[in-house]
Amino acid sequence: MPTDYDTYKPEWIDEDKKQDARFASFVMTGIQEDNDTLRVAKDAAVVAKPPKLGVEDYVAGVLAGDRMKLSRAITVIESNAPKHFALGQEIIQRILPYTGKAVRIGITGVPGAGKSTLIEALGTMLCRQGHKVAVLAVDPSSSVTGGAILGDKTRMEQLSREPNAFIRPSPSGGTLGGVTRKSRETLLLAEAAGYDVILVETVGVGQSETTVRSMVDFFLVVVLTGAGDDLQGVKKGVIELADAILVNKADGDNKQKALLTRADYEQILHYLRPATEGWTTKAYTCSAFTGEGVPEIWDVMMDYCRQMRASGQLEARRSQQNLTWVREMADDYFRNLLYNNPAIAAARESIEAQVLSGEIAPTKALNEIVETIRAQFGLRE
Ligand SMILES: Nc1nc2c(ncn2[C@@H]2O[C@H](COP(=O)(O)OP(=O)(O)OP(=O)(O)O)[C@@H](O)[C@H]2O)c(=O)[nH]1
Ligand SMILES: [Mg+2]
Numbered sequence: 001m002p003t004d005y006d007t008y009k010p011e012w013i014d015e016d017k018k019q020d021a022r023f024a025s026f027v028m029t030g031i032q033e034d035n036d037t038l039r040v041a042k043d044a045a046v047v048a049k050p051p052k053l054g055v056e057d058y059v060a061g062v063l064a065g066d067r068m069k070l071s072r073a074i075t076v077i078e079s080n081a082p083k084h085f086a087l088g089q090e091i092i093q094r095i096l097p098y099t100g101k102a103v104r105i106g107i108t109g110v111p112g113a114g115k116s117t118l119i120e121a122l123g124t125m126l127c128r129q130g131h132k133v134a135v136l137a138v139d140p141s142s143s144v145t146g147g148a149i150l151g152d153k154t155r156m157e158q159l160s161r162e163p164n165a166f167i168r169p170s171p172s173g174g175t176l177g178g179v180t181r182k183s184r185e186t187l188l189l190a191e192a193a194g195y196d197v198i199l200v201e202t203v204g205v206g207q208s209e210t211t212v213r214s215m216v217d218f219f220l221v222v223v224l225t226g227a228g229d230d231l232q233g234v235k236k237g238v239i240e241l242a243d244a245i246l247v248n249k250a251d252g253d254n255k256q257k258a259l260l261t262r263a264d265y266e267q268i269l270h271y272l273r274p275a276t277e278g279w280t281t282k283a284y285t286c287s288a289f290t291g292e293g294v295p296e297i298w299d300v301m302m303d304y305c306r307q308m309r310a311s312g313q314l315e316a317r318r319s320q321q322n323l324t325w326v327r328e329m330a331d332d333y334f335r336n337l338l339y340n341n342p343a344i345a346a347a348r349e350s351i352e353a354q355v356l357s358g359e360i361a362p363t364k365a366l367n368e369i370v371e372t373i374r375a376q377f378g379l380r381e
Contacts (some may be wrong), residue, residue: 055087059094065194067166074168077185082340092185095192100318102134102191103305106200106212108238109222114248115201117288118222120159123199125294127162131197134190135159137170138183138202138212166195181328184215213241214324217314218301219275222246223265225257239268241275244284244300251287258285278311279304338373347372 053061053072061069077088109115123133135156159165168186187198200216202208213219221242239245245265250258265283274281284300286293308314338344351368354360360368373379 055090055094058087058091062091062095062189062193063098067193070166070189070193071168073189074186077189078182088185092188095189098192099188100191102196102198103218103301104187104198104200104216105301106202106209106216106219107222108202108209108212108219109248110224111203113222113224114288115203115222116156118246118248118286118294119199119201120156121288121291121294122298123156123159123165123197124162125291126197126298127159127164130164132164132166132195133159133162133197133199134166134168134187134193134195135199135201136168136183136186136190138200138208166190166193181325181332183212184325187215209238209241213275214321217308217317218243218304220244220246220297220301222248223261224249225254225261236272239265240272242281243275243279243304244281244297245269246293246297247283247285248288250285250293251290255285255287261285276304276308276313276317278313279307341376343376344369344372 050072053069058069058073058076062073073091076084076091079088107115107119119135123135126133156167160167168190170183183200187200190198198216200212202212209219219241221238221244223245225247245262247258247261247265262283262285269281269283272281282300284293284297286297288294305314308317338348348369351360351365351372355362355365374381
């Protein structure tokens, strides 16, 4: 048992080689029993950490379509560690000229509407036609429940076996703004890696659909039968964002009902402003189970892209989305500064304590926080 941690060398180092390296870890000896658990633990301990990659490695790997490097680049982007921030920004900066060629599709709907099943059916169909399909999930609730990630892994089994598919579950943690920024950057990385269809799944509750709308070309809202007055939880606001409404589960006994629901939605759409100028949002039916209606909804998306490209609207929307992106990044950056800059954070904490104890009024507290920020950055009134 070695005792000098600084000079310890594992047994796999050539004794004859003069090697100066220090080793941060080694397999603990001490317990001699040879059982499976111990062996597994020992094996795990000697598995080398993957080598550290530099910006060049990431960029070259992503552009070459290397899935492992793509995954690791996404991990850098999703990391909340400050040391990864600059590296992530540099990678994005470098791959940006190679982005923009994919069709970006957002898919939303209430939990259980069949989004993942639809993505499985559509994605598998497209892969078999020779497309490269990336699936991303934006689900700010998953950091709390963890449910969506587990669910999607089992539900996209077939698609995950397709060599041309790349599936990335939701980034965990962070504010919705942060999660969305990461998803946008993940989308760009996937594009640079040669994926020509990007499908972004998000649960249509809360705010996430608005943010996903701001990063895709086409927005699909998946609904279930039984529309009518209550729209079974689908908010009018979500319908207003849609480029198509898809009534899913139009199979078996449910098929007739689905057709009626489609007609109901057509009625509703009639009174709404279209989400995209020059495009009429319509309602369709499909069964993600049987695949009926899936090729047709893809045709609708392709028609849309052709038209929007021809009219210049696709470009215009993407420019607008870039602006949104910059604003989100700036918001994120300054919020981060406010919470993590040591001087500001210390002042803020003490001011907040005074609010809690009733020593100062909330409005006064704001003034003091603003003053601290001004002083810190030398800003004048
Ligand atoms: N009959 C029928 N069932 C379907 C169809 N599509 C999905 N389902 C079932 O509906 C349930 C929910 O499907 P998912 O694809 O997981 O739904 P989701 O919208 O991704 O759900 P969340 O990710 O939890 O929001 C599953 O049990 C599916 O098997 C369909 O076309 N027909
Ligand atoms: Mg799902």
